[in-house]
Amino acid sequence: MRSKRSSANNRLLFAAVVGALVTPVGAFADYAYVTNQSSNDLSVIDLDRMVEVERIPVPGQPVGVAVAPRLGAVFTVSPDSKTLRRFGMSGGAPVAELRLDGGPIGVAVDERRSRVFVSDWYNARIWVIAAESLAILAVLSTGSAPAGLALSTDGHWLATADRDANQVSIFDAATLKLRHRVTVGLRPFGVTFSPDGRLFSADVGSNTVTAVDPASGRVLGHAATRERPYAVAFSSGRGFVTNQYDDSVSVFDAESFAAVAVIDTGEYPEGIDTSADRRRIIVANWFSNSLTVIDSESLEIVGEIATGDGPRAFGRFVSAAPAPGKVPTRTGGR
Amino acid sequence: MRYFGHFLLAFLLILPGLAQAHGPTRQKLALSIDVAAEPEAVWAVIGNFQDMSWHPAVFSTTGKGGNAIDATRVLTLKDAGGPTISEVLYKYDAGKMSYSYRITAVDVSVLPVTNYSSHLTVTSKTGGGSHIEWKGAFYRGYPNNDPPANLNDEAALAAVGAVYKAGLDALEKKFGK
Numbered sequence: 001m002r003s004k005r006s007s008a009n010n011r012l013l014f015a016a017v018v019g020a021l022v023t024p025v026g027a028f029a030d031y032a033y034v035t036n037q038s039s040n041d042l043s044v045i046d047l048d049r050m051v052e053v054e055r056i057p058v059p060g061q062p063v064g065v066a067v068a069p070r071l072g073a074v075f076t077v078s079p080d081s082k083t084l085r086r087f088g089m090s091g092g093a094p095v096a097e098l099r100l101d102g103g104p105i106g107v108a109v110d111e112r113r114s115r116v117f118v119s120d121w122y123n124a125r126i127w128v129i130a131a132e133s134l135a136i137l138a139v140l141s142t143g144s145a146p147a148g149l150a151l152s153t154d155g156h157w158l159a160t161a162d163r164d165a166n167q168v169s170i171f172d173a174a175t176l177k178l179r180h181r182v183t184v185g186l187r188p189f190g191v192t193f194s195p196d197g198r199l200f201s202a203d204v205g206s207n208t209v210t211a212v213d214p215a216s217g218r219v220l221g222h223a224a225t226r227e228r229p230y231a232v233a234f235s236s237g238r239g240f241v242t243n244q245y246d247d248s249v250s251v252f253d254a255e256s257f258a259a260v261a262v263i264d265t266g267e268y269p270e271g272i273d274t275s276a277d278r279r280r281i282i283v284a285n286w287f288s289n290s291l292t293v294i295d296s297e298s299l300e301i302v303g304e305i306a307t308g309d310g311p312r313a314f315g316r317f318v319s320a321a322p323a324p325g326k327v328p329t330r331t332g333g334r
Numbered sequence: 335m336r337y338f339g340h341f342l343l344a345f346l347l348i349l350p351g352l353a354q355a356h357g358p359t360r361q362k363l364a365l366s367i368d369v370a371a372e373p374e375a376v377w378a379v380i381g382n383f384q385d386m387s388w389h390p391a392v393f394s395t396t397g398k399g400g401n402a403i404d405a406t407r408v409l410t411l412k413d414a415g416g417p418t419i420s421e422v423l424y425k426y427d428a429g430k431m432s433y434s435y436r437i438t439a440v441d442v443s444v445l446p447v448t449n450y451s452s453h454l455t456v457t458s459k460t461g462g463g464s465h466i467e468w469k470g471a472f473y474r475g476y477p478n479n480d481p482p483a484n485l486n487d488e489a490a491l492a493a494v495g496a497v498y499k500a501g502l503d504a505l506e507k508k509f510g511k
Contacts, residue, residue: 287471
């Protein structure tokens with residue numbers, strides 16, 4: 001999250017400086033990298049022009065996705081073929097892949113330490129993998145059926161939603177030591193850190209979002225959602241939750257957890273993320289084969305974009321990136 | 335008795351997990367048909383959650399709650415004493431002629447799916463007649479890795495597809511092409 005914002009800030013600064021001299025040139029745009037589970041591919045979508053610009057084959061029914069702009073990379077996880085893949089942000093064939101024996105599903109990236117984390121749904125664990133070589137570095141134990149994973153904005157924490165244990169596991173991202181196991185709502189699936197560093201789980205079974213302080217492991221409160229909340233994103237001091245069975249996004253106040261609005265989406269909304277400029281919320285509609293684009297201030301729907309078949313986009317799937325076909329530019333990653 | 339107690343405890347602890355478990359790859363299916371009758375006539379037959387007698391595989395429907403959210407029904411298949419499917423209504427819009435429900439209990443030998451949800455919608459066609467769409471989202475019957483052939487993704491898709499086709503074929507016969 002931080003990298004996304006800081007790169008966005010850098011871009012803004014850069015655009016402001018250049019803009020004073022010449023007309024700004026849009027070398028970067030916001031892109032969505034959408035895993036299409038049924039059509040076995042990755043849709044690369046230009047969110048400024050609202051069109052799909054590339055479709056990359058990804059065998060094995062991909063679900064999990066994680067953009068890593070500092071590494072110039074996009075990672076996908078195909079549960080059916082049990083494969084992690086790394087792509088360049090500018091598209092094209094995968095540059096590396098790794099078969100993972102188990103039930104890989106979710107993925108998150110620690111860009112500072114060049115580590116990739118993949119959840120193993122069937123074996124209550126996380127693989128820790130080197131982002132460059134895809135070598136397995138370590139294995140961490142979680143509760144039963146870990147699904148979503150997230151890195152905190154400051155890079156301090158790694159969290160997993162352990163669905164069948166009704167808990168989140170919180171690890172120190174530097175030492176990989178388990179810090180807390182926190183009981184949340186029933187069957188948490190997606191987890192996200194808010195920009196201010198709190199952890200939020202979307203609890204599929206209890207129609208709640210649970211807020212957790214990762215440092216103390218204390219539950220801070222709950223927000224009510226509609227039926228089957230799936231994942232959470234943040235913008236403008238609000239949380240946005242996809243309601244898989246309600247064809248909607250619930251909006252809640254990130255401080256008070258009070259309900260703000262419910263926005264109609266396509267059918268079976270799943271993955272949700274914030275644009276790099278934080279002005280838009282992007283929702284993947286699994287049944288409708290589309291993205292819904294929401295203005296995070298006005299809460300109006302500003303666009304609907306076609307995807308491949310069965311878009312899941314489970315993870316961080318939106319990032320500023322160079323246009324496909326161009327050489328990826330690294331933005332200060334280590 | 336002590337062993338039985340342990341067994342029972344273990345079973346009770348495992349049971350909720352089994353009820354919720356599913357594989358990672360959700361399937362979806364949408365079948366539709368156009369019929370000659372107007373949407374109101376079609377909705378009058380299929381729009382009651384408590385009566386699925388329009389489907390040839392359903393022997394009887396018993397339930398409670400009418401067409402209110404959280405209404406339940408038990409479908410008995412084939413004949414009296416046949417296998418059953420328990421379902422709950424979670425969306426109902428008479429104005430849009432659409433409802434959504436999910437299965438709360440079914441043996442995978444009856445329908446090889448888990449976490450099944452479904453939607454039935456009637457819309458009008460330009461120039462007269464109705465468009466009936468039946469959609470489902472579900473996971474295969476076997477919740478773990480490497481499923482046997484009778485409980486894999488293909489088996490789930492084939493079984494649900496057969497149910498939808500039988501229902502839509504019956505409606506086409508009833509309401510005309």
